Amino acid sequence: MRLSTLARKTEEQGPRLSCVDTPGWVDTYGDGCDWYLKNGCEEYAYYYGADIHCCICKGFDVSSAPSISSAPSMSFKPSSAPSVSPAPSILCVDTPGWVNTYGVGCDWYLKNGCEYAYYDGADIHCCICKGLSSPEVMKEYWERPKVMKTTSSPSQKKSEPEVMITFSPSPIKSQAPAEQTEVTSVKIDFPPKQSIMIWSILQTISSCLSLIATVAIIVMIARSYAKLTSPFHRLLLGLCIADILSSIGYMLSTIPVPSNYSEDIWNASGNTATCTAQGFILFLGLYASQLYNCSLCMYYLIIIKYNKKDAYIQKFVEPWLHAVPILISLIGGITIAAKTAFNAGYTNCSIGDDPPGCASSDLLECKRGRDAKTLFLVFATIPYITVPCVIALTMGIMYYTARQNEKKMKGYGIHTLRLNTATTVSSNNNDEAESSNEKFSLSQNLRNFFRLSSSASSQSSSSSRSRKLNKQSKAVLQKALAYSLAYLATFICPFIISIINLADEEASFGLSLTSRILFPLQGCFNFFVFIFPRIQSAKRGNADLSWSRAFVYALKSRGSRPKGVARRKN
Numbered sequence: 001m002r003l004s005t006l007a008r009k010t011e012e013q014g015p016r017l018s019c020v021d022t023p024g025w026v027d028t029y030g031d032g033c034d035w036y037l038k039n040g041c042e043e044y045a046y047y048y049g050a051d052i053h054c055c056i057c058k059g060f061d062v063s064s065a066p067s068i069s070s071a072p073s074m075s076f077k078p079s080s081a082p083s084v085s086p087a088p089s090i091l092c093v094d095t096p097g098w099v100n101t102y103g104v105g106c107d108w109y110l111k112n113g114c115e116y117a118y119y120d121g122a123d124i125h126c127c128i129c130k131g132l133s134s135p136e137v138m139k140e141y142w143e144r145p146k147v148m149k150t151t152s153s154p155s156q157k158k159s160e161p162e163v164m165i166t167f168s169p170s171p172i173k174s175q176a177p178a179e180q181t182e183v184t185s186v187k188i189d190f191p192p193k194q195s196i197m198i199w200s201i202l203q204t205i206s207s208c209l210s211l212i213a214t215v216a217i218i219v220m221i222a223r224s225y226a227k228l229t230s231p232f233h234r235l236l237l238g239l240c241i242a243d244i245l246s247s248i249g250y251m252l253s254t255i256p257v258p259s260n261y262s263e264d265i266w267n268a269s270g271n272t273a274t275c276t277a278q279g280f281i282l283f284l285g286l287y288a289s290q291l292y293n294c295s296l297c298m299y300y301l302i303i304i305k306y307n308k309k310d311a312y313i314q315k316f317v318e319p320w321l322h323a324v325p326i327l328i329s330l331i332g333g334i335t336i337a338a339k340t341a342f343n344a345g346y347t348n349c350s351i352g353d354d355p356p357g358c359a360s361s362d363l364l365e366c367k368r369g370r371d372a373k374t375l376f377l378v379f380a381t382i383p384y385i386t387v388p389c390v391i392a393l394t395m396g397i398m399y400y401t402a403r404q405n406e407k408k409m410k411g412y413g414i415h416t417l418r419l420n421t422a423t424t425v426s427s428n429n430n431d432e433a434e435s436s437n438e439k440f441s442l443s444q445n446l447r448n449f450f451r452l453s454s455s456a457s458s459q460s461s462s463s464s465r466s467r468k469l470n471k472q473s474k475a476v477l478q479k480a481l482a483y484s485l486a487y488l489a490t491f492i493c494p495f496i497i498s499i500i501n502l503a504d505e506e507a508s509f510g511l512s513l514t515s516r517i518l519f520p521l522q523g524c525f526n527f528f529v530f531i532f533p534r535i536q537s538a539k540r541g542n543a544d545l546s547w548s549r550a551f552v553y554a555l556k557s558r559g560s561r562p563k564g565v566a567r568r569k570n
Contacts, residue, residue: 279342
């Protein structure tokens with residue numbers, strides 16, 4: 001038996017009084033004195049009469065040493081013969097074998113203090129936290145005057161003080177208490193179950209819309225004339241597959257979350273295996289989609305800045321644009337799964353620890369995901385920061401290149417105009433010389449005429465090609481910008497939440513709600529970027545066409561017809 005304190009009685013202080021709980025007494029909720037022994041007296045004893053019927057809650061005289069009773073309540077029996085005992089007598093005994101939810105017993109509180117004893121139950125089971133370390137402290141504790149309250153009895157049922165733990169994709173590290181230092185407690189703080197339900201339902205709706213839009217893109221690519229012959233279509237297909245994986249993961253919502261969290265997380269019905277599977281699928285989809293967005297930006301950059309054709313890109317560049325997203329996503333997902341770090345979150349399984357908060361404390365042993373915070377930093381926070389920077393950098397380079405090309409083309413056009421003017425003046429002078437001096441033959445005149453006509457035609461054709469290239473460059477830049485904005489609209493909220501989590505803060509309800517609506521919608525954003533040029537083309541072809549009919553026309557469109565493909569006859 002573990003003893004937290006001993007008292008040495010040096011003199012007799014008169015006959016001892018006894019205290020016995022009122023036999024069979026229960027309060028209006030059916031709880032007896034054993035409930036107050038477990039949960040404490042300060043909050044409810046006054047309202048429900050436990051301060052009258054239960055020894056643990058009443059102010060009886062404990063200036064003498066009590067004897068140990070096996071019953072839940074304490075019993076003090078009078079002594080018939082006063083004596084002076086040279087040996088220490090037991091004043092209070094800790095509950096044998098008791099440990100709190102973090103696996104530490106009364107000896108830990110004796111060493112570190114009792115600041116959090118109320119939440120862990122140590123104020124019930126440990127003498128050091130009951131204030132029973134000496135007769136004087138005992139007497140002062142039990143004889144404290146009650147504060148008379150004028151409010152009515154609480155309407156809600158009393159409950160055990162809860163230990164609150166925070167679920168977070170990035171667990172917050174809490175310093176372990178050192179010797180003679182303040183005790184730091186890890187609290188598990190679930191959002192209200194109703195909030196989790198709202199988040200989950202909105203997330204499921206968004207992911208369903210995204211899945212439909214992504215499948216529509218794949219169908220339109222399959223129906224197009226180009227199909228998968230274009231590197232752009234193949235890169236877009238990779239992005240669509242990543243979107244499908246993430247949409248499926250988000251559609252499942254909290255269903256794969258282990259059922260032991262059902263009291264705190266809405267609709268949690270799964271187990272560890274289903275949670276790991278959902279986390280793995282979500283990670284592959286989200287991580288690959290970010291990297292495929294970078295691949296699209298690199299593809300557009302090579303076209304605009306280096307003026308490379310699809311044949312060159314397909315042979316030398318495209319394999320890397322696919323390999324990097326696929327391999328890095330697989331390596332990251334397998335690493336996290338091997339570290340058992342796919343665990344329950346608010347609305348789905350993601351990178352985290354289990355039990356929640358165990359990675360934040362040395363008091364609670366982690367069953368899974370001990371390295372969750374490091375993994376979240378490497379595979380979530382860093383990509384959320386670096387990928388937007390890469391996209392912004394490539395967009396800046398493309399814009400600068402397009403502006404420089406435009407300036408060069410303007411200068412080339414002026415130079416062409418001057419050259420044509422000089423040629424015309426020269427030809428006029430030659431004609432005058434021929435008519436006056438008759439030195440040039442008819443054949444020479446014909447050769448000069450055709451040479452000048454050919455030169456003017458070549459310059460006009462070159463200027464036309466320049467304008468066409470400039471227009472195409474602007475179109476490519478606009479499309480690259482549109483896909484980049486679609487990415488930013490999807491990941492801006494998770495990016496902000498990651499920064500907040502790194503600062504050991506909690507995101508607001510509104511920000512979390514917005515994130516769960518926008519985050520699964522990347523497929524929808526990509527669909528609008530993909531189809532909008534076709535809608536514009538339909539409107540240009542028929543100004544009287546409504547936007548809805550133009551949208552239907554764009555859905556049925558098969559893209560530009562390549563050379564050699566005849567129009568199908570009706």
